[in-house]
Amino acid sequence: MAIQNHQPIVRSATTLTFAFSLITSLLPNFSASLCAQAVAPESVLGDTTMPPPDDVSQRFPYGITGKTPPALTKVNHAGQEPYHKHRINLRVFQGCPQVEISDGGRLWATWFGSNTQTERAPFHQGQFSVISTSGDGGKTWKEVFVFDPSDLLGGGASDPMLWKDPTGNIRFIGLRNIDFKGKDDFATSAWEFTMLDPEKEHTRWSPPRLLGNKNISVMKPLIFPDKTILRSMDDFKLVGKKDKVRIRFLKEDVDGKPLFVSELPIDNDAGFAEQMPIIRKDGSLFTFYRARNGQKFAESFDGGRTWQLGGYYPMQFSINTKCILKTLPSGRVLLVANDVQMDSKNGGKRYFYTDDLGKENELKKNKTARTRMTAYLSEDDGKTFPHRMLLCDDGQISYPSATLGKDGAIYIVYDQGRGEIGQHTIFLSKITEADVLAGKRVDDDSFLNNIVSRPSDHGGGRREGDTL
Incomplete structure (x- = not known):
């Protein structure tokens, strides 16, 4: 039976013992053909060559094109x-938050928001991205920069990113969307800024670099031992359009030069793919990607140039929502995901989770796939995830991001009820591997669900009667 017509196989995290050799023999799609050979980056990203500095497009507000550089706006500073x-x-x-940490321990977070509406794809008018920072380990936060393209023909921001490059510099990616009525290849454009003073709350920034005309800002890049990077890409405007290549990776050299773009074979089960690969001990790559009934997986055995699809992963989690993978210094693999499973009941959907004793527990309060944010650990390169620790099950919880402190701390952010009255919260949890192995906090410095941002605590937020 083809995997597309088969219900996802559900297993508890503690009893999942499939080896990848068994997975590959059981999943029919695993033997799917490799994707086409890697393609030229320009054919996917567009021509990212910038016009000369004296070109009218580079002198805002005199001329605006998709290559007019954006800027970051400093907020909450003395004299403002x-x-x-x-x-x-x-x-x-x-x-949709992201988190990163400087070498000196200053935490940075980013997310997108709006004063007027919920998310409005594809151009996201009325949305901007916030950059916030904490100098006390996440106890208190201050919003210090905003990425807001609204002055450029009503542009909007979506899916911001913070990540640390191979040299330890923190970079911010702003995704800008402007409705050029189909007359500009860079209506959607990803721009990358680098922090120059990451230990200061109002850091200076490098000029922005145009990365391309695709969404390249949802998942943190994978850094190889030779310091080349692999960026995850998705063409969100093609979601729901069958038989369109959409899920891709961009490989760059140490100087940021694009080397190739690779493509996953078409999978019409995929939603916003949000793939985040890891390097396994044998040098191969492994990634989950978001799909209709859970997470599917793919593998590459040539450094990301070509990919094999593996079908649905045997453990069901993060149903059509984002999860993240990260290899820890210990060699264990961290997975942060929604610990929710789903099947049919009386013509509808039943949401549940399986506890450590193998018992199914139906969700009563939060009947959604986007709750029970959980940290998992794998001892075997992602074949199984026997260790888990619940982080938050308070309402609709989604879109995790993580970074590692020098002391072994794992910092994880996620959002709660983006437009819900009294919620729209960005949470931060700080945990360790020991916590996850124990299934509970055992480290004295760990904490769960500190508030990074909640507008309703400051007189803002959605109110009764608001229509967004």
Whole structure:
């Protein structure tokens, strides 16, 4: 029976013992053909060559094209008017956070939000991205920069990213969307800024670099031992359109030069793929990607140039929502995901989780796939995830991001109820491997669900009667 017509196989994390050799023999799609050979980056990213500095497009506001550079706006600084348009008590929607940490221990977070509406794809008018920082380990936070393209023909921001490059510099990617009525190849464009003073709350920034005209900002890049990187890409405008190549990777050299773009074979089960590969001990690559009934997986045995699809992973989790993978210094693999399973009941959907004793527990309060944010650990390169620790099950919880401190701490952010009254919260948890192995906090410095941002705590947020 083809995997597309088969219900996802559900197993508890503690009893899942399939080896990849068994997985590959059981899943018919695993033997699917490799994707086409890697393609030229320009054929996917567009021509990212920038016009000369004296070109009218580089001299905002005199000429605006998809290559007019964006800028970051400093907020909440000495001397600023208190009633600026990005202040938190005007915000009614926010979500999709990312987190990073400087070498000196300063935490940085970013997410997108709006004063007027919920998310509106594909151009996201009325949305901006916030950059916030904490100098005390995540106890308190201050919003210090905003990426807001609204002055450029009503552009909007979506899916911001913070990540640490091979040299330890923190970079921010802003995704800009402008409705050029189909007359500009860079209506969607990803721009990357590098922090110059990451230990200061109002750091200086490098000029932005144009990465391409695709979404390259949802998942952190994979860094290879030779310091080349692999960026995850997705063409979100093609979601739901069958038989379109959409899920890709961009390989760059140490200087940022594009080397190739590779493509996953078409999978019409895939939603917003949000793939995040790891390097296994044998040098091969492994990634999950978001699909209709859970997470599917793919593998590459040539450094990301070609990929094999493996079908649905035997453990069901993060049903059509984002999860993240990260290899820890210990060699264990961290997975942060929604610990929810799903099947049919009386013509509808039943959401449940399986506890450590193998008992199924139906969700009563939060009947959604986006709850029970959980940290898992694998001892075997992602074949199984026997260790897990619940982080948060308070409402709709989704879109994790993680970074590692020098002391072994794991910092994880995620959002709660993006447009829900009293919620739209960005949470931060700090845990260790020992916590996950124990299934509970055992480290004295660990904490769960500190508030990074919640507009309703500052007089903002969605109110009764608001229609977003």
